[in-house]
Amino acid sequence: MDHSSLRNENRYRLTPAIASLIIVFAIIIRLITTLIRPYPIDMNGYVVWSNYLAQHGPAEFYGSSGFHVVYAPFYQYFLWLTGELVQAFSLPLLTHVYLIKLWSVIFELLGAFLIWTIGKKNKAPIEGFILSIFYFLNPAIFINSSVWGQFDSITATMLIGVILLFINKKNNLAVLLFLVSVLTKPQSALLLPVVLYLYFKDFRLDRKSILRGIILLFSGLLVYYAIVIPFYIPTHLAGKIPRFLDQIYWLFDLYFTSVKDYPYGTANAFNVWFLLGGQIQHDHLPFLGLNYMTWGMILLILGLIFSTVCLIKKKASVHSIFYSSFLVLFTAFFFMTKMHERYLLPAIIFITISALFEKRHIITLILISICVYVNQLYLYMISFDGVYWLSRWDTIGIIISAVTLFAYILALYNGYTLFIKPQKSKEKRLKVNIRGEQNELKNN
Secondary structure, three states: OOOOOOOOOOOOHHHHHHHHHHHHHHHHHHHHHHHOOOOOOHHHHHHHHHHHHHHOOOOOOOOOOOOOOOOOOHHHHHHHHHHHHHHHOOOOOHHHHHHHHHHHHHHHHHHHHHHHHHHHHHHOOHHHHHHHHHOOOOOHHHHHHHHHHHHHHHHHHHHHHHHHHHHHHOOHHHHHHHHHHOOHHHHHHHHHHHHHHHOOOOOOOOOHHHHHHHHHHHHHHHHHHHHHHHHHOOOOOOOOOOOHHHHHHHHHHHHHHHHOOOOOEEOOOOOHHOOOOOOOOEEOOOEEOOOHHHHHHHHHHHHHHHHHHHHOOOOOOOHHHHHHHHHHHHHHHOOOOOOOOOOOOOHHHHHHHHHHOOOHHHHHHHHHHHHHHHHHHHHHHHHHOOOOOOOOOOOOHHHHEEEEEHHHHHHHHHHHHHHHHOOOOHHHHHEEEEHHHHHHHOOO
């Protein structure tokens, strides 16, 4: 494991008093920024849903309520609880909005704490602390939650928890948390290749492993039904298949419906399809003999293969797990169609943690942060003029998409040189250095 990242040995010390002061200061900044006006369309919906759930409960939320809800069910529990608090204490609208935003801020604080914890466990406590504060105060992060009012960071923190549980050999708990994350935001499922590899890499066809698998199956169904059943609405297959199967199909039907809402090459996301004119163009339109969607899937598969090779070549080292997870999320955002401006955000926490192990990742982290920040800020600002979709060849979109392309190429290069490219052993490098010094002595 390479611990050369940012390490200053013991030249600097972080006392509890200094750490506490910085943390309090960072929290105050975040609490103040959370007062900023949110993105109107999204927050208006959240407030209405929150009030409805508090007044009527979840039974008809996806049905006769009249709402067009394509969000996953688990996040609705946050809105439900918020609505109950607002009604119980007769809180004003601005406080209601603030509380909705606060859920994401809390998860970002937890994510920052996990970054610091990982740093301490890998003998880099100061670097871990610096990167945790950088993450918590990263404009690309807080514009999504404290400003916009979205909740992508909730699932980002959950996914870090998933990886940490795998690292600590708590595979079943990791899969259950992954399930909860997918039930919060379906985009979490993009990390499935990493989850599958980590779960099955040490799997054996013995009694213990099979029993653990059976326990996971039943506990997974229990978690799923506990979250979904309160919101479940019978689908068009109800009566044709058993009810317990229809309750599973309901979620797939919900997610497939959400995908159909924005069938574009890119939905305001500054990725490869924005560069190639795919903005608000149907992803089934022809492109280089195929169509946007097909090319996206081909490039996604190639990217996933590359990410998996990085993971396997290093035998799932801690560094390779976090970096491969970053690559998977980055690849999905960059090549898949129907992407929104926010969907690259979960990758930030993974590349932040990767920087603990290799300082070169800091450049990628900065580039990604700029791209995510500008992508969201631009859409946020024009929304107050009643504009919610960028033009096909928007200049800022093209420029930032080009920066994103450069960041992706850099990410691939670093992945290759760090995890795939054959490395000379320390002994061979030492012999080469000794021979070089001997030759120099002879020449002198």
